[in-house]
């Protein structure tokens with residue numbers, strides 16, 4: 210990486226060099242390059258490697274190997290989970306519940322379902338971005354077949370009470386899907402302990418390659434495929450499996466299984482220091498989302514601020530000139546120029562949502578990244594405020 214302070218781990222993580230190493234044997238003629246569907250010995254080797262990777266990924270999430278369906282990433286996993294479940298179970302009902310804090314892929318899938326005759330309810334979130342099990346329960350009707358709640362927000366880092374929601378729905382006949390992409394590798398996820406029906410995963414969030422992920426499908430949960438073809442992945446996801454990428458996801462999960470507790474503590478300390486310094490050193494700055502305490506329900510890597518009178522894109526571009534890579538919110542929606550739907554749903558005004566800046570840290574972040582950010586951020590904000598018609602210096606009371 211060029212000499213940039215990278216604080217945008219939520220949008221993309223570097224692949225761990227140990228993962229790259231683990232992937233290399235799956236490319237060349239001397240390696241395991243076969244197609245798992247072939248009947249010859251080269252295919253058998255590929256099948257063995259594929260099943261070993263499936264078992265490794267399953268183990269990390271407390272799942273059974275046969276409950277893991279490999280996909281091209283989390284967008285595809287969300288499509289398979291929500292569209293696949295809704296189509297397969299339509300005779301039981303036509304109502305789906307999501308929340309106002311969902312990732313854009315879930316929001317767009319919900320619109321697609323509406324166009325195809327389903328009813329969708331968007332449950333509100335509170336000022337921290339949290340949805341309560343009670344609020345969800347109040348929206349369940351006789352027609353409800355599926356509830357989809359992201360385990361954590363990729364934007365403001367709010368962790369949802371998934372265990373409580375899953376317990377609330379258990380035995381009701383309503384399935385729970387969770388997009389766990391923002392949470393994986395940062396909070397413990399155990400399908401043996403939490404009765405979730407469907408869970409979307411991506412490899413990159415574990416420092417694996419991009420373009421590969423998985424859908425966890427609990428044994429007995431019925432889903433219709435959305436990609437039709439040769440019937441790979443138990444008929445749920447046709448297309449030749451990308452063995453190198455899948456082996457990369459497994460290697461990433463294996464590393465995370467041993468390193469996560471220490472890594473999370475280290476990342477949280479870096480994040481906590483940035484929050485402390487920003488709030489102390491930059492006037493009229495605020496933390497968006499949930500409190501920092503471990504019990505506060507916030508991802509340990511996420512710092513999401515708003516600065517009165519300053520606009521997010523202007524901050525990003527100025528920080529870019531100063532060698533700092535941050536984000537205004539979700540990279541997947543960053544080209545729309547609309548204020549974040551999550552922040553608006555938390556109750557922020559449009560100008561407040563537009564004044565937001567997100568820093569996310571990860572495995573290769575260093576404590577001195579905070580010093581390097583704080584060497585430039587106060588100056589950037591002060592310069593932009595001089596130019597801002599919206600910013601009025603608050604006189605002391």
Ligand code: PMP
Nearest residue numbers: 282283284312363388390391411
């Ligand atoms: N869900 C969440 C919460 C995300 O942050 C992302 C993007 N990283 C996605 C889904 C889409 O993932 P992918 O790009 O792997 O399809």
